[in-house]
Structure formats: structure tokens, C-alpha cells
Amino acid sequence: MISVEEAHKIINAYSLLSEPEDIPIANLLGRRLAEDIVAPFPQPRFHNAAMDGFAVRYDDVATATKEHPISLQASGELPAGSAEQLSLAAGKCIPIMTGAKMPDGADTVVKVEETSGFGASEISFYSAGKKGRNIRLAGEEIQSGDCLIRKGTLVTPAEIGTLATFGIHQAKAFRKPKLAIIASGSELREPGETLGDGEIYNSNLPLLSSAARFSGAEVVMTKTLRDAEHEMTDALGSAILQADIVVTTGGVSEGAYDFVRTAMEKRGVEAHFAKVAQKPGMPFYFGTKSRRLLFGLPGNPVSAFMNFMEYVYPELLKFAGGEAPIKSQGVLQAPFKCEKKKHRFLFGTVRFEAGELRCTPTGKTGSHMLTAMLGANAILEAPANDAPLPAGEKIIFSLLPWAQIF
Numbered sequence: 065m066i067s068v069e070e071a072h073k074i075i076n077a078y079s080l081l082s083e084p085e086d087i088p089i090a091n092l093l094g095r096r097l098a099e100d101i102v103a104p105f106p107q108p109r110f111h112n113a114a115m116d117g118f119a120v121r122y123d124d125v126a127t128a129t130k131e132h133p134i135s136l137q138a139s140g141e142l143p144a145g146s147a148e149q150l151s152l153a154a155g156k157c158i159p160i161m162t163g164a165k166m167p168d169g170a171d172t173v174v175k176v177e178e179t180s181g182f183g184a185s186e187i188s189f190y191s192a193g194k195k196g197r198n199i200r201l202a203g204e205e206i207q208s209g210d211c212l213i214r215k216g217t218l219v220t221p222a223e224i225g226t227l228a229t230f231g232i233h234q235a236k237a238f239r240k241p242k243l244a245i246i247a248s249g250s251e252l253r254e255p256g257e258t259l260g261d262g263e264i265y266n267s268n269l270p271l272l273s274s275a276a277r278f279s280g281a282e283v284v285m286t287k288t289l290r291d292a293e294h295e296m297t298d299a300l301g302s303a304i305l306q307a308d309i310v311v312t313t314g315g316v317s318e319g320a321y322d323f324v325r326t327a328m329e330k331r332g333v334e335a336h337f338a339k340v341a342q343k344p345g346m347p348f349y350f351g352t353k354s355r356r357l358l359f360g361l362p363g364n365p366v367s368a369f370m371n372f373m374e375y376v377y378p379e380l381l382k383f384a385g386g387e388a389p390i391k392s393q394g395v396l397q398a399p400f401k402c403e404k405k406k407h408r409f410l411f412g413t414v415r416f417e418a419g420e421l422r423c424t425p426t427g428k429t430g431s432h433m434l435t436a437m438l439g440a441n442a443i444l445e446a447p448a449n450d451a452p453l454p455a456g457e458k459i460i461f462s463l464l465p466w467a468q469i470f
């Protein structure tokens with residue numbers, strides 16, 4: 065049996081990173097970038113008007129007031145998008161719209177509200193504002209060649225908008241992992257079916273498939289098997305063909321019908337460990353085969369879920385160019401029952417109250433008690449300890465990916 069730290073160390077040594085691919089901007093949301101994005105031109109690209117109004121030489125209107133307006137002759141017009149490079153002569157003004165290129169010789173834009181308005185050949189100016197006012201200068205936001213977005217960044221609407229601003233219609237991004245999930249257990253029936261004596265519903269498949277989607281992974285195969293070695297060997301064979309990461313639940317401990325380890329061996333998977341000193345989730349297999357990671361999770365739903373979040377979820381994120389989620393610390397509001405020789409994981413709640421993060425563990429501690437997860441927003445954890453951690457002690461927690469601190 066190895067420790068949680070050792071299990072992480074071994075899995076980390078086999079972490080996968082997908083090969084980058086060119087992705088059009090419409091499909092980039094939620095992906096991690098596999099390249100730095102560099103500004104192909106300055107932003108703004110050219111000096112342009114920030115207001116609809118008149119391009120002027122400031123000195124021509126410097127003393128204008130409502131009581132003593134100054135009149136200038138209007139010539140030409142500059143709507144946004146105009147390629148014309150006009151030149152402003154002294155004593156004149158040019159009507160200009162927001163976003164239009166500044167004419168040569170102009171140093172200020174007076175907005176139309178501070179004038180007699182568009183449409184006449186003679187314009188009265190009622191105020192000049194400040195020299196340089198209402199002009200967006202070329203490069204004031206970004207210089208050509210500046211790094212806009214770093215490799216590894218998760219693409220959100222902010223990145224999509226920035227790429228579009230610079231006319232970038234595709235970028236190199238990491239592929240999302242393909243995940244296969246296999247549930248084994250002759251006692252399992254699917255929700256919607258009728259239960260026979262001694263049977264239970266298969267909660268692990270829907271539980272893990274739905275959790276996986278929050279990582280961005282693509283679930284390419286789900287299968288439920290009876291406890292028969294050839295069924296597991298066949299399913300592993302097709303999972304290895306289709307998926308980057310394979311997860312099984314059940315059949316991984318000491319029972320007479322626990323075939324995961326032997327089926328993995330038959331498929332030529334190299335085993336790295338099969339037991340971790342933790343509760344829940346102690347029977348836990350990890351193996352690798354030709355750029356595939358294979359996780360044999362225990363059948364108990366809480367155990368399967370805890371191990372999925374602790375070990376598999378980070379690998380799904382890393383495959384797609386991300387990083388393992390960061391754990392935080394809060395203050396216990398009730399005692400946390402530790403295990404003497406095992407690392408303990410429990411569902412719990414984290415609230416922000418009186419300036420601190422307050423953590424309360426669930427009272428449902430059994431690894432078959434999946435309803436302990438209802439209302440939980442975090443997984444709390446503590447290393448092996450002879451006594452419970454008392455209220456007031458610090459406790460480590462991981463926020464569930466779909467939850468918030470309340």
C-alpha cells in the first residue's frame with residue numbers, strides 16, 4: 065500500500081499532454097492555447113476619433129466659449145472606415161465620426177454637442193476642451209509584437225474577443241482528452257430499468273460522466289459490464305483503442321469476482337500500484353499502456369468519485385494543457401474524524417463568514433452514502449492522525465468544479 069503523495073508522484077510521472085491542433089475561433093472556447101498569441105499590429109492601429117465631431121487644430125479654437133464662439137469653415141468628411149488621408153488646413157475643420165482615421169494636421173476632436181452641429185459649411189465652436197482631446201492614439205493600448213495571451217491560457221470570451229480584435233481567426237490549442245468509463249458489477253441496473261432482488265442502480269456511470277464534462281473531457285465510451293473477466297478484457301480492449309484515459313469502477317479489490325487487475329494484465333497494461341492508504345478509495349489501481357492512462361476506481365460511489373476528483377480529474381485538465389486544481393485551507397466548524405493510518409476525504413461545505421473560510425464536514429461518512437454529496441461544495445481532507453481534528457483547526461479543501469463558496 066502506498067501513500068496519497070506517492071500515488072500522485074507516480075501518476076504525475078505519466079501525465080499526458082495532447083498534441084496541439086489548429087482550431088477556428090468559433091470552436092476555441094474552453095480550450096487551452098498551445099502557443100503565445102502576439103499582436104500582429106498596434107492597437108489602435110491608427111490615430112482615430114473617440115467622438116463624433118470635428119477634427120481641428122487646437123490653437124484655432126482654444127478660446128471658444130458659449131458666449132464667444134469661434135467659427136471655422138468645414139471641408140470634407142471622415143466617416144469610420146474611410147481610407148482617405150485628408151490634410152487639415154489652418155482655420156478649417158473636418159467633420160469626423162468615432163473610429164475614423166485622424167487627418168494630418170489635426171490635433172484635437174471637438175465633439176459635435178459643443179458646436180453648432182453637422183451639415184453647414186460654417187461651424188461655430190462653443191468650447192475647445194483640452195488639446196489632444198477625443199483622440200485615440202495608435203499603439204496606446206498594445207504595441208505591435210506585444211504578447212497578448214500566454215500559451216496555456218484557458219480561452220474565455222476575453223480571449224475570443226481579443227483574438228477577433230486582432231483579426232486572428234484560428235489558433236493552436238490543445239485537444240481535449242477522450243475518456244472511456246466502464247462500470248462493472250453483475251448487480252447493476254440502469255436507471256429506468258426494474259430492479260431485481262439484490263440489485264442496485266448504476267450511479268457511477270452518470271456520476272463520473274457528468275463530472276468529467278466539467279473538465280472539458282469528451283466521454284467517448286461508457287459501458288456497464290457483468291462481473292466476468294472476458295467482458296472486462298474486451299471492454300478494456302475497445303476503450304484503449306478509443307480513449308486517452310480509461311476509468312473503470314468496481315471489481316478492483318479482493319472479491320472472487322474482482323477482475324480489473326487481471327484483465328488489465330491480459331491487455332498488456334503496466335501496473336504501477338493497486339492500493340493507496342486513504343479512506344474512502346483504498347482499492348485503487350493505476351496502470352499505463354502506450355500513451356494511455358488507466359485508472360481502476362473502487363465500486364463504492366463515494367470512493368469512485370473521490371478518487372476520480374483527486375487523481376483522474378487533474379489528468380484530464382493536464383492533458384488539455386491545464387494544471388491540477390489548487391487546494392485551499394479553511395477553518396473547521398466541527399470535528400473532522402481522521403483515520404489512524406489513512407488519509408481521509410469527506411464531503412463538506414465551505415462558507416465565507418466573518419472574514420474566514422469556514423468548513424463543515426458531512427456527518428455521512430460511509431463510502432456507499434452518495435447523498436452526502438448533496439449540498440456539498442467541497443471535498444475536505446486530512447492526513448492520518450490518531451485523534452480527530454477539533455473545530456477551529458485548519459483543514460484542506462478542494463472546491464467542486466461546479467460549486468461556489470457561499
Ligand SMILES: Nc1nc2c(c(=O)[nH]1)N[C@H]1C(S)=C(S)[C@@H](COP(=O)(O)OP(=O)(O)OC[C@H]3O[C@@H](n4cnc5c(N)ncnc54)[C@H](O)[C@@H]3O)O[C@H]1N2
Pocket residue numbers: 247248249251252264265266267268269313314315316317318319322344345346347361362363364365367431
Ligand atoms: N476483503 C476485502 N473486501 C473489501 C476491501 C478489502 O480491502 N478487502 N475493500 C473494501 C473497500 S474499502 C471498497 S471501496 C470496496 C471496493 O471494491 P471493488 O472496487 O471491488 O468494488 P465492488 O466490490 O465491485 O463494489 C463495491 C460496492 O460498490 C457498489 N457498486 C459497484 N459499482 C457500482 C456502480 N456503478 N454504481 C453504484 N454502486 C456500485 C457495489 O454494489 C458494492 O456495494 O471493496 C470493499 N471490500
Ligand code: MOO
Pocket residue numbers: 342343344345346347362364366367431432
Ligand atoms: O476504500 Mo472503501 O472506499 O473505504 O469503502
